[in-house]
Amino acid sequence: MQTIEVETRQRHYQVTIGRGALDEIGKIAAQATSGRTAMIVSDDIVGPIYIPRINKILREAGFKVFSYTHVSGEAHKNINMLQRLYNIFGQLELTRTDLIVALGGGVIGDVAGFAAATYLRGVPYIQVPTSLLAQVDASVGGKTAIDMPFGKNMVGAFYQPWAVVCDPDVLSTLPAPRIAEGMAEVIKYGCIRDASILKNAANQKFEAEAMIARCVQIKADIVAADELDKGERMLLNFGHTLGHAIEKATNYSMYTHGAAVACGMVAALRIGIALGITPAATESILKNLLTLWQLPTAAAVSKDEVLHTVRQDKKWLTGKLNFVLLEDFGRAVLYPLQLDEMTELVEATWLEAGVNG
Numbered sequence: 001m002q003t004i005e006v007e008t009r010q011r012h013y014q015v016t017i018g019r020g021a022l023d024e025i026g027k028i029a030a031q032a033t034s035g036r037t038a039m040i041v042s043d044d045i046v047g048p049i050y051i052p053r054i055n056k057i058l059r060e061a062g063f064k065v066f067s068y069t070h071v072s073g074e075a076h077k078n079i080n081m082l083q084r085l086y087n088i089f090g091q092l093e094l095t096r097t098d099l100i101v102a103l104g105g106g107v108i109g110d111v112a113g114f115a116a117a118t119y120l121r122g123v124p125y126i127q128v129p130t131s132l133l134a135q136v137d138a139s140v141g142g143k144t145a146i147d148m149p150f151g152k153n154m155v156g157a158f159y160q161p162w163a164v165v166c167d168p169d170v171l172s173t174l175p176a177p178r179i180a181e182g183m184a185e186v187i188k189y190g191c192i193r194d195a196s197i198l199k200n201a202a203n204q205k206f207e208a209e210a211m212i213a214r215c216v217q218i219k220a221d222i223v224a225a226d227e228l229d230k231g232e233r234m235l236l237n238f239g240h241t242l243g244h245a246i247e248k249a250t251n252y253s254m255y256t257h258g259a260a261v262a263c264g265m266v267a268a269l270r271i272g273i274a275l276g277i278t279p280a281a282t283e284s285i286l287k288n289l290l291t292l293w294q295l296p297t298a299a300a301v302s303k304d305e306v307l308h309t310v311r312q313d314k315k316w317l318t319g320k321l322n323f324v325l326l327e328d329f330g331r332a333v334l335y336p337l338q339l340d341e342m343t344e345l346v347e348a349t350w351l352e353a354g355v356n357g
């Protein structure tokens, strides 16, 4: 078992990582809050598997425990689920000293986190991430949000959790495509900060605890330096600008987020290579690694389709977009681009699956 400290202006908290960490939840929750009522929020896939165990541990730690499961999936990360949570919290008369436990993937973490941020102007919550993506990324750093009809994560708050509990053993029930999706983010951390992660991923040395801990440490360092996403934290968007464009251009139905980010990382490398910033040899190394994890390296989206979507990015309203490039594996930089430069670079480098990629 190991702990990683996250030091933000809003709160100082610990991420506990280790096999069997779920069994520590009672102790962690009791330390995190003075209240003795805990409300577990989960989805209908994760809940039935893990709620009974967590319920028991929390009860043994002296909590009165309630739980609620919502239908799983990104399609439900919306205001209806949020409203449902507010109503349940209200009916149960939860107070500002009670505790919300977000048990699930990034969707549950984001919505339960936002509900915690806003119900009674903020109640304590802990993150218990159960997907690899949520363990290495979404559960740490305090970004909470819901999707709106006009865009993903459009309403939310920065609201740091009181604690995060990551148990790699829960990944045993996570379907393989979801592991691959999380691996896309793991590979992203390797690309931007620590090339040794890429080596381990390439050897398929899937020592989950150490790998999750390394990724969480990177995220914790970046969030501590830039809690509100004004500079360094943008490096975490490596592969995401074009990845999001791929997701949007295909109506969020053809590629998982991880798969789209995988293609976006290759595209960002190729742009860096065209600009003479990224070494050319990185491209085949990254592609081989993504392929090893059953992730795509190019999407079935044409240059025109991706550019059409990229142009709609609200970040252009400020004139420039901070695009993340690699100087090498492990070293990322923000590179401000104007729309016409971006257009030219995509024109020159875009790979389309089945056409030239």
Ligand SMILES: NC(=O)c1ccc[n+]([C@@H]2O[C@H](COP(=O)([O-])OP(=O)(O)OC[C@H]3O[C@@H](n4cnc5c(N)ncnc54)[C@H](O)[C@@H]3O)[C@@H](O)[C@H]2O)c1
Pocket: 043, 044, 045, 046, 072, 073, 074, 077, 104, 105, 106, 107, 108, 110, 130, 131, 132, 133, 134, 137, 138, 139, 140, 141, 142, 143, 144, 153, 170, 171, 172, 173, 174, 175, 178, 181
């Ligand atoms: N807040 C942040 O900083 C941040 C960062 C990255 C992503 N996100 C958000 O996270 C979301 C994606 O997260 P996700 O990929 O975890 O999606 P998710 O929450 O939808 O989980 C994926 C699927 O896996 C299932 N699942 C989760 N853990 C399981 C387990 N242990 N066993 C069996 N099934 C399990 C879920 O029920 C779901 O069906 C997106 O909405 C994204 O915007 C947020």
Ligand SMILES: [Zn+2]
Pocket: 185, 240, 257, 261
């Ligand atoms: Zn991502």
